[in-house]
Amino acid sequence: MALASVYEHHQLAIKRIARSVFFITAAWGVVWSAQFFVSGNYYYRVNNQLNAWQSNPERVTASKVSDAITKIDSAISMFPDNALYYQMRGQLYEWQAFTANGTADSNKASMLNLAAANYQQSLLLRPLWPASWVGLASVKWKRNEVDDTFYQYMKKAIQVGPQDAIVHQFIVEFGLANYAARSPEYIKVIQPLKHHMNLGLINPHSREAIVQSIVNYNAEEPACRWMRLATYPVRKRIPNCITYK
Structure with a gap:
């Protein structure tokens, strides 16, 4: 009887552990799904803005860019290994530099530095992404640094895309x-x-x-x-x- 009792107690413990694992896994799945939905929503909203700004740059304002950066920051906080989000944030910092015309050159340079850093991070995660190589070339052009490195970036963009x-x-x-x-x-x-x-x-x-x-x-x-x-x-x-x- 003692052995049966021990066995039954052991089985109950296994079942409790299994239920706990199941509920933890299910809860994690719910959280992940929610984060995926929220980050995806942020991505599409920001992407639509970027497309609109590309066609109509006069629509871009500093406040709109700042709001878009906040959204993509949140997406990155949920999925820090998503290369696309970093590439998108690089674009936003370029637009922020665009809206900074008339401010101190150091502010504009700082924004372009942030854009380049995000493109670099994107390429660390996905080296064959042409948009990020184009982004690096774009930053060099905006800095008036059309040099050998600029053409290397452009050549790499052509090679991979x-x-x-x-x-x-x-x-x-x-x-x-x-x-x-x-x-x-x-x-x-x-x-x-x-x-x-x-x-x-x-x-x-x-x-x-x-x-x-x-x-x-x-x-x-x-x-x-x-x-x-x-x-x-x-x-x-x-x-x-x-x-x-």
Whole structure:
């Protein structure tokens, strides 16, 4: 009887432990699901803002950027190993620097440093993410540091994301800016500019941004000339490139 009692007590203890483990696991699952839902909600809200700001920079305000950073900070606190969140926070710090025009240069530099640090952290978690390599190149450009390191970042972005919309957009923007400014850097980027303008006009995710860059820099004529060997669907997207006279 004593052995049976000990055995029964042992079985009851095992059952209690199993129930405790089950409830702890279930509770953790509920917490994780809640965090996933909240962080995902923050991500989509901030992502929608970033897309809107890209098309209409005049809508960006310091308070909107600060609010977006608070949201993505919360997402990172819940999922600190998510490379996408760091890449997104890097973009937000770039926008914060954009809204800091007119303030002390040190403040703007500090924001760009934070942007670069977040892109670096993103790449530590996901080294083959083209958006983060583009982000590092973007920060260098904003710092007026178009040097060998800048071109290394751009080259790496092209290597890991040769068909990525953000790569097309950045190279076209950089190339057209240097073309408009008659900068010597234009010579270095003319071939990538032509290549990624063509690909960017084909890609539905970058097409609108590429056309907007062409218009913003009044580059319809040279863009049409550069794309003279491109397909008709590409050329017709460039304003005033295809006529029916």
